[in-house]
Amino acid sequence: MNKTISKVYIAADHRGVGVKLYLIEMLSAIGYTVVNLGTDDVNTPVDFPDIAKTLADTMLSDDKSRGILVCGTGAGMQIAANRYRHLRASRCDRPDQARDDRFHDDINVLTLAADDIDIEVSFLVARAFLESPFDDSERRVRRLKKIS
Secondary structure (H helix, E strand, O other), X not given: OOOOOOOEEEEEXXXXXXXXXXXXXXXXXXXXXXXXXXXXXXXXXXXXXHHHHHHHHHHOOOOOOEEEEEXXXXXXXXXXXXXXXXXXXXXXXXXXHHHHHHHHHOOOEEEEEOOOOOHHHHHHHHHHHXXXXXXXXXXXXXXXXXXX
């Protein structure tokens, strides 16, 4: 477990509820403080941009946190999250992607595609995202400053 992370904020639209609830259970079991930002209702459609905004607003005041967003494709949440300057979101389907995206690009939000990812694999991806470091070498920091 990465003890430098204050909280893991997690949110989903109606299509991502199952994966989200599974991740809350699994991440909490290994010691993370996980905060559920909704939705929990698979029967009432919600708009992914609204869910991403809730996460962005919450993470604005907690720079030691990480976020996980789940929707059907993962792409909608990724696009919506990346509209906020303090978020760097990437859709990952494999643990090695999450590790590399943390290491190279310091992502602080993971997006997952509930329609495409095996639920057990979603936990492996989330864990890789949470436990992987950022390579804060000069060139990587310089590149991130250019997009911030």
